[in-house]
Amino acid sequence: MRIRGIDFREVLLEREEEFVIATGTSKSALNFVARIETEDFCGLGSCCPSSVTGETSDSIRKDLQTLSGKLIGEDPTQIQKLNEKMASSHPESKCARACLDMALWDLVGKASGRPLYDILGGSRDRMMTDMSLGIMDFDKTLETAKRIVSRGFKAIKMKVGLDIDEDIARLLAVREEVPGDITLSADANQGYSYETAVEFVKRTKDLGLAYLEQPVAQHDHVSLMKLDELSMVPIMVDESFKTSQEAASILAGRTARLLNIKLLKCGGITESLVIESICAAFNGGTLVGCYSESALSIAAGLHFALSGSTIEFLDLDSHFTFPNDFAKDALGFESGLLIVSGRPGLGVEVDFDSLD
Ligand SMILES: [Mg+2]
Structure with a gap:
């Protein structure tokens, strides 16, 4: 099984009411959705920016593109190896890596026919x-x-x-x-x-x-x-x-x-x-x-x-x-x-x- 394509979408999610915490206020959040495909299966993941990781919409958009280039052609079941590959070049890109990592797990779950838990x-x-x-x-x-x-x-x-x-x-x-x-x-x-x-x-x-x-x-x-x-x-x-x-x-x-x-x-x-x-x-x-x-x-x-x-x-x-x-x-x-x-x-x- 090989990864043959990775595609992305962006969706702006809007809250019913603004959410206030000690560090700021949020009314909406841009969520990124990734789809990783092999010949027979596909896996989905998503993420949003975070001030804690320091990732913005722009940085996530860019990092998802670069990181996905590292996954194309790889075996999606080798999740440990693929994570090491992503972490070595993008150690601070936590949200972007999480998006792809969860899509890999989703794909592996679908390929095995079992829920991830x-x-x-x-x-x-x-x-x-x-x-x-x-x-x-x-x-x-x-x-x-x-x-x-x-x-x-x-x-x-x-x-x-x-x-x-x-x-x-x-x-x-x-x-x-x-x-x-x-x-x-x-x-x-x-x-x-x-x-x-x-x-x-x-x-x-x-x-x-x-x-x-x-x-x-x-x-x-x-x-x-x-x-x-x-x-x-x-x-x-x-x-x-x-x-x-x-x-x-x-x-x-x-x-x-x-x-x-x-x-x-x-x-x-x-x-x-x-x-x-x-x-x-x-x-x-x-x-x-x-x-x-x-x-x-x-x-x-x-x-x-x-x-x-x-x-x-x-x-x-x-x-x-x-x-x-x-x-x-x-x-x-x-x-x-x-x-x-x-x-x-x-x-x-x-x-x-x-x-x-
Ligand atoms: Mg907290």
């Missing part, structure tokens, strides 16, 4: 995801939290990090408003100083937060470690790592106990499997998260998550916010659980030729 050794087809609640005013926060619960979600991740008093007021009100079995967590996206983060964990100690994500700046490992020691709530890192080496260093140095793995941030399924193994070796826990992604790459994240032993949480929710998602029917959702389709590979059917 099954090939990766997973034994279940569904897992609970949270829904993120952006930074918004008090009344809108409560209204949105109620709407999230009414849609069936059992977990809410509150975005915080701009103003601690407002953050805590919103968290307390949501805790009061939603049923007690709804899990709450918080993500500050690097928005707090060490002192503010200490105040946050003290003032929220009775809220039963599942974790506090990236409270301080990504490189401030000393503050993260001190916070993790003093906080009852486990500290999760997201922006602090992209590579398996950085993940190992965080866990070995006891900077944090929990890692947020995102396929696009880490360069794809292949590299994320390495990070998940490292996490297992250090007895750490993980969440699988996402950027502003269509249901196609969200499905890839879910298949990956279903295969891992350390994955405690999912934050695979961006596709719920895009009414014009081209891969809308890729995943099921029941009682807070995100469900893969059961079809081979990623199990996502997309009318690729009609995308523009």
Whole structure:
């Protein structure tokens, strides 16, 4: 089996409402879709730009072209070798590489007739995801939290990090408003100083937060470690790592106990499997998260998550916010659980030729 062609499409996905976090506001996201073809099969992958990896629409467009040139004529089942080839020339192009890596896995799944989570050794087809609640005013926060619960979600991740008093007021009100079995967590996206983060964990100690994500700046490992020691709530890192080496260093140095793995941030399924193994070796826990992604790459994240032993949480929710998602029917959702389709590979059917 040889790769004989790779084609791309670009689709602008627009959110129903703008999404505000400590580092910025997003209303839409350009998603890139790749189709890798052999004589008998094709595999799909997708990605979007990320300020965390530093990739823009322009850089992704250019990198996808260059990287695909390295894959033409190769055997798509040799995913490890192909990843090494892509990483050696484009180490920083995490999103672009992830797009092609997931298309390779999709193709291999389709060629074997099995869903990807099954090939990766997973034994279940569904897992609970949270829904993120952006930074918004008090009344809108409560209204949105109620709407999230009414849609069936059992977990809410509150975005915080701009103003601690407002953050805590919103968290307390949501805790009061939603049923007690709804899990709450918080993500500050690097928005707090060490002192503010200490105040946050003290003032929220009775809220039963599942974790506090990236409270301080990504490189401030000393503050993260001190916070993790003093906080009852486990500290999760997201922006602090992209590579398996950085993940190992965080866990070995006891900077944090929990890692947020995102396929696009880490360069794809292949590299994320390495990070998940490292996490297992250090007895750490993980969440699988996402950027502003269509249901196609969200499905890839879910298949990956279903295969891992350390994955405690999912934050695979961006596709719920895009009414014009081209891969809308890729995943099921029941009682807070995100469900893969059961079809081979990623199990996502997309009318690729009609995308523009
Ligand atoms: Mg985060």
